[in-house]
Every structure is written in structure tokens, then in C-alpha cells.
Amino acid sequence: PFASTTASQYCEAASHSGGKSAWLRARRQVAIGETELRCFDLPANQFGIFLIAADAAFVPNPGGSDGNLCLGGAIGRYSTSAQIFGTGPDGVASLDTDDDVVPIPTGFVSITLNETWRYQAWFRDVGGTSNFSNAVQQTY
Numbered sequence: 001p002f003a004s005t006t007a008s009q010y011c012e013a014a015s016h017s018g019g020k021s022a023w024l025r026a027r028r029q030v031a032i033g034e035t036e037l038r039c040f041d042l043p044a045n046q047f048g049i050f051l052i053a054a055d056a057a058f059v060p061n062p063g064g065s066d067g068n069l070c071l072g073g074a075i076g077r078y079s080t081s082a083q084i085f086g087t088g089p090d091g092v093a094s095l096d097t098d099d100d101v102v103p104i105p106t107g108f109v110s111i112t113l114n115e116t117w118r119y120q121a122w123f124r125d126v127g128g129t130s131n132f133s134n135a136v137q138q139t140y
Helices: none
Strands: 004-006 008-011 023-029 036-041 047-053 054-061 068-072 077-080 093-098 100-102 107-108 116-125 129-139
Touching: 008 054, 008 100, 023 077, 023 116, 023 129, 036 116, 047 068, 047 093, 068 116, 068 129, 077 100
Parallel strands: none
Antiparallel strands: 004 023, 008 129, 023 036, 036 093, 047 077, 047 116, 054 068, 100 107, 116 129
């Protein structure tokens, strides 16, 4: 019943310890002002957070991490205790975000019409490192 739009991928993920690449999908629920984030093929029983930014970038192995950071500029983190995800035995994570409460380093902003925002998942990987999902972008 709700109109929705699906984000498009613009940056691929590197393989993680399980030999797969984490796959992020984002879908905007227009009528309720939410963006659903769903990430699949993550390593089992690990933790992570979703990231958001207005700018794209490509930073291989940031801070000694495996994978590629595909967000640039001011990167926001969905990192409250209710937003940190556990992948469980199936390697899946999800979060419904409020388009009016977008975290940025200096606080929160609202997404406005015709803006493009980018999303990526950052997760702990087996062996004490971290990695990233693919990145997607959504124009609102």
C-alpha cells in the first residue's frame, strides 16, 4: 500500500572471512518517511552499524579494515544501542531509519526533496578485523 523506491548500488563490497560479500539494500517508504536498510550475506554472529553520507568516495582498507569505504565527507553513524546490529546465525541485519532524524557528525538533519544520500554497512569480521558491505544511493 505504501509507495516505495529502491536505492541503486554504486560501489561493490570485498569478500569477508566467510568468502561472501555483504549485500546492502535500501528501500524508501515514501508515505511514512522511512528508509529500510537490509544487509545480507554478512559473517554469522558479528556486530555492526549502518553508515550514511551525502558524498561518495572510495577508500580501500580504511584504518586497517578489510574492504572499501565508499562514503565520503561527513559520515553519520546509526550507532545507538537500539541501532547496533547483530548478524545472528543467518548473517542478516536490518534497520528502519527515520528520514527526519539522520545522524551526521554534528547532530541530526532531515532529508529534503532532491537530495541524494548514500548508505553502507560496517561490520566486525572474524579474526578481529572489520569490513564493509556494498554501498547504495537513494535520491529523495
